[in-house]
Amino acid sequence: MELMDYLNQHFLSREQLIQAAQISRRQLLSYQEEGLMPKPSYQLESHLHCNSYFGPYRQEQSCEYYAKGYCSWIAVIQEKRHLAAVFQNFHDRYKARVAQLHDLGFRSGNPKFSAEISAHIETEWGHFIQGIYGLCTRSGLPEDIAAKELATTEIQALLEHKHLNPEQRQRLNLFVNLLDKSSALFAPHERVKSSRHRLVDRLRREFDLKTQSPACREHAGISSSLSVNTS
Template sequence: MLMNYLYANFLEEETFVTTNNITKEALSALTRACVFPAASYVYTSKGSSVSFVSSFSDDATYRFYLKGHSAWLESVVRLELTTEDHARQYFFSRYDDAKRTFYTSDLGQQLSEFAPDIKTQFDSDHANATWDHFLNGVYGVCTRDGQPETVFKKQALVLYIEQMTTKGSASSAQVKLQLLERAVAALDEVESDFAPHEVSQTSRQRCIIDVRANILAKKPA
């Protein structure tokens, strides 16, 4: 159920502002200033409830923020990131650190050797799109915590897995399958589960569920 998923992984706006000791007006101001992401889900409710005690009609809009975005809000306040330029610089300082760490790791080095051209895709256009998606709440939908490090890992692992499973590229070579399995497991750690109605349209379906079912489940023991 959608609402079960939202309340398990997100905080509705009233709860988010109370938990983070901020007002709705202040949160809205940070969003308008382009230093904090918009709500990842907006749910419009038009329903009713009937019980022995009374009946109730509900016609309201609810905004859900990723729980992990509380950490970003804390950084915005603590570091006084009052302009979009400052917030963006901070975001990419962490994003670029995550990129360097990834490519010095064993998994990152092996994936880079397999598809060296993917590194070139992290250019200025990609950075602009990443920042826009962050502000629009997209990474609150598709990552587990919405943090810059997680955003990079999600992006990179999807690109590598798609490259490894492109038609004509998949191979039964044991070494490659082991690398693919590690990449899928790493993506599973950072990518969200997505709402039930979304899963079939997402990279979770393409790069985790389908890969495990159609390729990894058939690899030699």
């Protein structure tokens, strides 16, 4: 039951999502068919077998789970309506978060966060619509996606060095903490294979990195309660 506990705590079922967003199941499917709304992050196929005084009973059911941040994303879809405008919202929010992180000291020399950022965001949009980022980020929204991708890119670049000097270790610690705040916890059966295990948990042990205090996280602008701009 660990999987169900995780999903029920950190995600919304399809029924919970449509109720919270005040839309119909048909509207949700329509948004997905139009390429506006991400696919579910998890799909469960359940086969129930029950025995009682009245005899055996079998039931099959399918459940979908979505990132909790998708309630606000549906609001974006309802406001913008058209694919180009919805994508532009994603693009602008992703780019703004990269710029914000740059100003806060989370800088990257990788061109996908500067000269090539528009092409990079188009690729990210594809992953977003497939439901991938609903699974591996805290909110599933552009802000967490940008933070996760920036942190992952810089951590991997630092790990290419055979030995890290004190400045590089400090930089590694900075980006590991950023990844920690933007990355999902992952379902129990996924954790050993997850980016969180490889790039947060394992690196903290290997390099004796320190977890940031809440006060430091707020100062660094990596609070988990990101403001959401739907403009």
